[in-house]
Amino acid sequence: MVFSYMRSDSHFSGVYEQLKMISAYAKSHGFSVEDEMVDQLSQNSRLSDRDEAIRYMRAPEHVGGTLLIYDLWVLSSNIEDVVQMLSCLFKNGIKIHLIKPSIVLNTQSDIIVAFGLVDQLRQTVQSVEKKMIGRPKGSRSSSKFDPYLEEILGFLREGKSVSEIARILGVSRSSLKDYIESRELKEVAMGSTALEKVVDAEASIIETIECPEVNEKEQL
Numbered sequence: 001m002v003f004s005y006m007r008s009d010s011h012f013s014g015v016y017e018q019l020k021m022i023s024a025y026a027k028s029h030g031f032s033v034e035d036e037m038v039d040q041l042s043q044n045s046r047l048s049d050r051d052e053a054i055r056y057m058r059a060p061e062h063v064g065g066t067l068l069i070y071d072l073w074v075l076s077s078n079i080e081d082v083v084q085m086l087s088c089l090f091k092n093g094i095k096i097h098l099i100k101p102s103i104v105l106n107t108q109s110d111i112i113v114a115f116g117l118v119d120q121l122r123q124t125v126q127s128v129e130k131k132m133i134g135r136p137k138g139s140r141s142s143s144k145f146d147p148y149l150e151e152i153l154g155f156l157r158e159g160k161s162v163s164e165i166a167r168i169l170g171v172s173r174s175s176l177k178d179y180i181e182s183r184e185l186k187e188v189a190m191g192s193t194a195l196e197k198v199v200d201a202e203a204s205i206i207e208t209i210e211c212p213e214v215n216e217k218e219q220l
Contacts, residue, residue: 001065002026003035005056007074009043011128013100018070019153019188025099026068027190033068035061038149047081057089064093071100072117077125082118102201116205123210145171145179152180156189 004026006018015038026033037056047054056062067089069075075085086105089096095106098117105114145152148169155165162180166173180186 001034001061002031002068003037003062003065004033004068005037005039005053005074006070007039007043007053008041009073009077011077012073013070015040015149016183016185016188018074020184021070021099022068023188023190025097029097031066031068035059036150040146040149044077046078047076047084057085058092062092062094066095066097068097068099071098072121073124077121077128079118079122079125082121086114101205103205110202112209113202113205116209119210120205120208123208143179145176152176152185153189156180156186 004022006015006022008015019038022033022036025031037053039050039053041052057067072082076082086096090105090107093107095104097104101117101120103113103117105117151169152165155168160168162177163173166176169176
């Protein structure tokens, strides 16, 4: 089974950016995403507090399947939790497609590539912690329609009109139309977003690894 997972975190790319890229990636690779989860509640939460996400990842129907995620930080921005999640996903025979870096990870992957991705995340988290100012580029304020996001996408993929969806959800057509347009959900549903081509992705990841330096004062 092909399944996807998106996580809200204000310091990284928003859910809507993740949705667009995953939808486009699935279409370009001929994948049919049979299950998806948009985790709106897990920002800054440790793995021990994310029961819903854990149940989703460990669902029996996902064992041996293919997981689509935007980038490694989607699993967690905590390195310890990332390592644990990767270990468990691999243990369950799950192949992980990381859309942004254009990397596929499984039990046969080169270990230095996996380490490179983890180190890249470490660097990113350190950079984010230094900044921590203002709303990140591309982030959006929350909407009353966010809890219906997965349903709305499902209806759009079925070809339902905005008016039909508004009637089903019992909401204002004009407000729903604004929400769909501002989030480009029709483009998301159709997978029409263009993907950036990444050349020699694994080598690029390895090049980003930072080795610790010797403290010059200790050498004196």
